[in-house]
Amino acid sequence: MLLSVLCGWLLNGAARAQVPYNVIDWKAPTTLNTYLIQQLHQQSDQRRAAFAAALKSGAAMQAYQDTVRARYRRLLGPLPARTPLKAHVGGKIERAGYLVEKIIYESTPRHHVTANLYVPKGKGKWPAVLLFCGHEATAKATESYQKTAILFAQNGFVVLVIDPISQGERYQLTDATGKPLTRGGTTEHTLLNGGAALVGTSVPAAQLWDNVRGLDYLLTRREVDPDRIGCIGNSGGATQTAYFIGYDPRVKVAALCSYVASGERNLELTGPADGCVQIPGAGQAGLDIAEWPIMFAPKPLLLLAGRYDFIDYASIQTAYHELKQVYTELEKPSRVNLFTYDDGHGISKPKREVAVAWFRRWLRDDGQLVPENNLATLSAEQLNCTATGQVNTAFPKESTLSEQYLGQAQELASRRQPLTYASLTAAIRHVLALPEATVIVPPVEASAEGSVQAKGIAMRKLLLRRAGQPPLPALLALPPNNLPPARSLSGYPTKARLHLLIAPIWLPNI
Template identity: 60%
Template sequence: MLPFRMKTFLLTLLGVLSLHLARAQKQYDVLDWKANVSLNTALIQQMHQQYAGRRTALSQALASEAGVRAYRDSARARFRRVLGPMPAKTPLKATVTGTLARDGYRIEKVIYESTPRHRVTANLYLPAGAPGKLPGVLLFCGHEAESKATESYQKTAILFAQHGFVVFVIDPISQGERYQLVDAAGQPLTRGGTTEHTLLNSESALLGTGSVADELWDNVRGLDYLLTRPEVDAARIGALGNSGGATQTAYFIGFDERVKVASLCSYVATGERVLELTGASDGCVMVPGLGAARLDVADWPLMFAPQPLQILAGRFDFVDYNIIQDTYAELQQAYQRLGQPEKVSLFTYDDGHGISQPKREAAVQWFRRWLYNDNQPVAEGALATLKPEELWCTKTGQVATAFKDEVLLPRRNLAVAAELARQRKKNGPPQDLPAAIRRQLGLPAQLDAPVTVEWKGEASAKDNITLRKLIIRREGQVPLPALLALPAGEAPVSKVVLWLPEQGKRRLADSTALLHSYLRQNYAVLLADLRGLGETTDPEALNDKKFYNAEYRNALLALHLGQPLLGQRVVDVFMVLGFIGQEPRLKAAPVEVYATGRAALVAAHAAVLTPRLSRVWLGPGALTSFQQILAQPTARDWYSLVLPGVLRHYDLPDLTAALGPQRLLTTANP
């Protein structure tokens, strides 16, 4: 044991060293406010602006029946547009792998192919001895790992079956028997569920699709299967789900018009509020471009109007009940305008998240009201549930190990990417690569808009190097902090060296030998923090580690707005060029850019758009193809680089070819 005095001395010394380190880092900071939330604040403001337009449009639509119908139809069309292309329908190749006889009903274990060799596992609950055709119900699961075997979902299906419904309970991807990111033994490579959804969504986005579209298509084909059953009345189809299953239900009723009645339990009523308070949800919820399309979570129930729709809510759910009430009021107005106010209902119980017994009873009563013309109360008795393995449709409990030819989504994505690469090679280089880049990055029309500069004093680095602090501003953009080192004298410089380190400008500020070598050659050195990097890095605590991305909430919000982070950072480069172009000592000099990590692709894209960047050096480890993301789906921080649908238009080798070896350098050292 150390003596007390020695302990005190060591603790004091550590405190002094920590304070010194903090001050050393702070001396290179430029922004004099809480800069680490600047990017998120700006994104939230843009989101509110987009949704202000939505609220205005909805308010005007609710004034008339024609307005409601036009808004509904427009929302449906916008949803289909942001979803991207859906697959062609192929043979389901459905099989029943087992049957369980239960008291008053039976359960069939069903496997079908939503696309060739991509299998979906599901349980079909059929009432025993019921005469004639019966209504069919799709039950979509929340994020529970057990999926269709979750106790509350089993009880929901049983209660519906006891009251005359054929119920189809489908395993979503990444849950139940359908994990997609697995090792050779079929074990999940991640924590599963929401993490898998998110990682799959990031790679699929490069192809112009995503986890929402994949789940939706599985469910569309699930209804196709349900309608092949002789027990089912195709004119009486319903859908319901809880939590993430409610989101699936909402997307489904906004897409597939075969559904006649629906119920949403524990459904988030407004994406705008969630994005502001807690950040982006997982990949089975997030669709790039929804904000740009002015679509909010409340729009999917509206897309279903005036079909019978029930909202099931828990007063003490973490889902904001006040917002649920506001959304329900909008739905009431819409249904009133459509002349069918009785077809929308809110059932509230004093409990929390989930489809509890009172909510199950209310759901069955709602479906019987509209599909049986019977509005009698429903009472749930004692219901016997089964263990997950008893409900398995596969022998192993996972499609990944049960079928050697199973096409898991990572495999599918690689195959699609390879086909797109063949098509691009056949078609030759993009005819107008800069135009394609502008579209994919969501860039503003005027990249060279004026900038202003605010000088913020000096930071003294080692060896008598003076770094001038500055903020580069452009209207509507996040302020950009930078440090500038100039050679002695007043003469124009021979070259401007722009450093864009992923870790931020302080990464190079103490590299005095490198800075001196530049200054001796009459070069100016500009160290800049692109938005979300350096001193504007988003707080780690505000980005859930399960999403495998250090800036997840900002990356997803940017995609939601239709303005990927990669594109926003390209705007930052043009802001820097705007500053250089108006400084007397700098404006005539060639500009070389050195970029690492996430900033590397920013520099490469910017260089294709402007000859002002005479040469570009990309640091070690820079991405060389977007297909690397598909090949390494469990690597971290890919979402920062995602451009939706980019591989349908170009890949990074196209940028390399456009720049040529004289302008693009990838050597280990500059």
């Protein structure tokens, strides 16, 4: 018996010439996405219920924070060991009232991080701020980030501005001349995160570790007061900041600018972001992007928003409302605030002024307003820490993330034991998040949706349905005069049923 099951998702997405083969009579490409969004809302409903229960008392909220932190740490997986930073200053630039130093350190052996350190002139211990950059290719040299750092330095803060992975001087996938091989940093993030996921980690975890080691370096500086540490970031840098303040207790004050405040809403509106934003498994762990600022409470936290940002402003308002409830339960309602300006994406002058004033309030104990005057910035070349402009060409033995992930994969392969059929299927179920074999699932029903002829072969159009799962279109090809009724799966011979159900991996336990 000739039996062939062709997955309808592919057929329905093919050219219009193949319309006769279509099984579904609606816009099929939306089906899977709609199903996933429904799953997303179910996960988020569970998260909302847990959060609502935590709002009943301060003790309940603290317990909620503890469980969120524990889930976050499990999600990150094991982080690298602290190894020697081997930090050095590659040069200094004298500016009016402050210095800019060119810093290079190793977050892991032979994996170099480039950064600029802004140091106020004068003596004494200064409060310090980590500034995490958004997705601009120029990273630490971006004009708005330079101006943010300068304004902080003018107000008595040491500032470390770090080049993120795949930006500035830290592209990981380059040719021999240092030219990036991808169309941009976000594409590189996504490619790297694909490799990271295969060995049980993520690009957000790698960025987090770069930033943790950046704070380690900052605390080696004699100019820095270790008890007065802040953190601020814009856009993708705000995501880095959120992940950082949820992990590192040394941070005392923080600000998030143009922050994607709701993972649920963002996935619904625009789909998944690039690989440095979302940690695989967060939804399954019951964690939304709103969770990380909640972990930071009741330390002082400022949200900076543009009313006309492409980032959903309603999500920012919702996140602020949740945070206000959290801080109120923890008896510190004045420590969280939202500043909105009538502009778009980014950390503009009004936002910079409010941010620096916020840090002055909590780290310098004054409420002084902070006006920003004309600030002169430097070129990316002037701020470069490496001689070549890229770590891949400046350090011949640079350990890129892709090389690290390959090494981890090879090490895992060397320890992998042969799997039995049972252990292999269990592992596949776990990795694909399929129901366990012991879970009782509803039966699959196959409805007939007509037939089509192709080169003398009659193919039955089938639509496989199971309650709670998306319908699966398929074609069943049999020898001539051998088309059984298709009201249910029981209408097919046993062998046909077996082969019919091998292909759709999201219909297990049949």
